[in-house]
Amino acid sequence: MLLIHCPYCDETLPELEFTYGGEAHIARPENPADKTDDEWRDFLFIRTNVKGPHFERWRHSHGCGRFFNAVRDTVSDRFLTTYKADAPRPDLAVLVKNSDVKEPSK
Amino acid sequence: MTHFSALSLLKNALTGQKNWQAQWPDSQPKSEYDVVIVGAGGHGLGAAHYLAKEHGITNVAVIDKGWLGGGNTGRNTTIIRSNYLYDESAKLYDHALDLWEGLSQDLNYNVMFSRRGVLMLAHNVHDVQSFQRHIHSNRLNGVDNRWLSPQEAQEFCPPLNISPNARYPVMGGALQMRAGTARHDAVAWGYARSASQRGVDIIQNCPVTAIRRGPDGAVEGVETAKGFIRAKKVAVSAAGHTSVVMDSAGVRMPLESYPLQALVSEPVKPIFPCVVMSNTVHAYISQSDKGELVIGSGTDQYTSYSQRGGLPLIEHTVAAICEIFPIFNRMRMLRKWGGIVDVTPDRSPIIGTTPVPGLYVNCGWGTGGFKATPGAAHTLAWTVAKGTPHDINAPFTLDRFRTGRLIDEAAAAAVAH
Numbered sequence: 001m002l003l004i005h006c007p008y009c010d011e012t013l014p015e016l017e018f019t020y021g022g023e024a025h026i027a028r029p030e031n032p033a034d035k036t037d038d039e040w041r042d043f044l045f046i047r048t049n050v051k052g053p054h055f056e057r058w059r060h061s062h063g064c065g066r067f068f069n070a071v072r073d074t075v076s077d078r079f080l081t082t083y084k085a086d087a088p089r090p091d092l093a094v095l096v097k098n099s100d101v102k103e104p105s106k
Numbered sequence: 107m108t109h110f111s112a113l114s115l116l117k118n119a120l121t122g123q124k125n126w127q128a129q130w131p132d133s134q135p136k137s138e139y140d141v142v143i144v145g146a147g148g149h150g151l152g153a154a155h156y157l158a159k160e161h162g163i164t165n166v167a168v169i170d171k172g173w174l175g176g177g178n179t180g181r182n183t184t185i186i187r188s189n190y191l192y193d194e195s196a197k198l199y200d201h202a203l204d205l206w207e208g209l210s211q212d213l214n215y216n217v218m219f220s221r222r223g224v225l226m227l228a229h230n231v232h233d234v235q236s237f238q239r240h241i242h243s244n245r246l247n248g249v250d251n252r253w254l255s256p257q258e259a260q261e262f263c264p265p266l267n268i269s270p271n272a273r274y275p276v277m278g279g280a281l282q283m284r285a286g287t288a289r290h291d292a293v294a295w296g297y298a299r300s301a302s303q304r305g306v307d308i309i310q311n312c313p314v315t316a317i318r319r320g321p322d323g324a325v326e327g328v329e330t331a332k333g334f335i336r337a338k339k340v341a342v343s344a345a346g347h348t349s350v351v352m353d354s355a356g357v358r359m360p361l362e363s364y365p366l367q368a369l370v371s372e373p374v375k376p377i378f379p380c381v382v383m384s385n386t387v388h389a390y391i392s393q394s395d396k397g398e399l400v401i402g403s404g405t406d407q408y409t410s411y412s413q414r415g416g417l418p419l420i421e422h423t424v425a426a427i428c429e430i431f432p433i434f435n436r437m438r439m440l441r442k443w444g445g446i447v448d449v450t451p452d453r454s455p456i457i458g459t460t461p462v463p464g465l466y467v468n469c470g471w472g473t474g475g476f477k478a479t480p481g482a483a484h485t486l487a488w489t490v491a492k493g494t495p496h497d498i499n500a501p502f503t504l505d506r507f508r509t510g511r512l513i514d515e516a517a518a519a520a521v522a523h
Contacts, residue, residue, distance in 0.1 A: 001416055001417055001418060002408075002416060015416060015418060016418055019407065020407040020408040037508045037509070037510075038508060040508075041360070041507045041508040042358070044451070044507075045360035045451045045507045046358045046359070046360055046507075047360075047361070047362050049349040049350075049359070049361055049362050049363055049409060051347070051350050051363075051411045054409065056408070056409070072408070074363075074409055074410050074411050074412070075411050075412060076412065077408075077410055077412050077414070
């Protein structure tokens, strides 16, 4: 059972309250009509699927209902941090330095 | 190498079982191969077998970071079926089923393929309509599948609770009689033995750290924990780690890796004659020849490489099993584990060429790769040998995520794969 910190409720709660929302920081294209097939493929289907610290979205579906972002190590499943959806992407080097998680393998 | 037969069994029985030999050597890598296959699971070892047997390519190495068959080949719940909706999928999985039927003879190794029938339960109106659509589609494709009423389903599988007041009421089921199970370890071992007999090197405990490409962009070989190994062709069949390996060749994959969990109970006398799948509640159950109930669960909701998965999912599956089969509600569970499955956006696999000359890939089998083992291996070997797709794997390209020609099994019926 993962224990997840909701940055809005400021509480650490069991995984059952949350819904996974896929990889974070994937921006929708500004001008969709300008995109090539390759760019659409990358936007729609290609994910980093990293073995290591992963930027991802979660939704506190049985709590405040809000989406937030998290960095989780996909090897140990340990969360490095969670942060509000409008917060900037945190510096991975600093997060990794302050934890026992290894650098991403790719 | 011993040829297994009734005679060899008898001879060894009379000599105290002391003269059995190792079935394949633990090879060390040579400096160069015609083909290197990354991943010694059923799919990779099978591809080596078919490369050697059907295409005469024997200068092959199968390399694995762990022991052979130690990944998803040894972690699945051994279900084999081919009742998929779309023409492309039905062809692929039925091709695998054709090969399963002759596999023990082909390999001279008993893979314990058992056509005990797979029953997929319908719990609501959507399930009923979707399964009946599957049955019609399957029949048009020559794939056997038929509808059972709740009473017929219970006759086929007596422990089934068909009470209308059940938590998950049974409104009927789709039965594929030709489907069943096989012993998963034996599949890896049988392919390993056969490939090795034909000259293939099986190199275990040797992680492939990167794929090396030459100045022209073509594959040159693989970097491993035991040094660089030159290869004209490289085929990646690394399940949950495929995207990590492919990334080193500069190919980004439309894959995400999730833990898929399973568990087994204490062994009991034969009680469960078939395989039952309940896709709606994600509970899959059969009984092994050792007597354990083998229970499959769904994938965890988050991507992970941990090979563990969370307890809530197991709890949900076991609760559903107890509701559908009340007879099991006092069974004790012995072990649970997770395997890392690589899931594509359309839940169909990718088998074929890549943008990199000499690099081939077989991946994206998600939660249903075991059943396809011989078919995947056979068509992958064809593609690696000839450099072009086999008719059967031709639709399952990597390029379909650019062209939009998806094989959308997931959205077709919302069933497991």
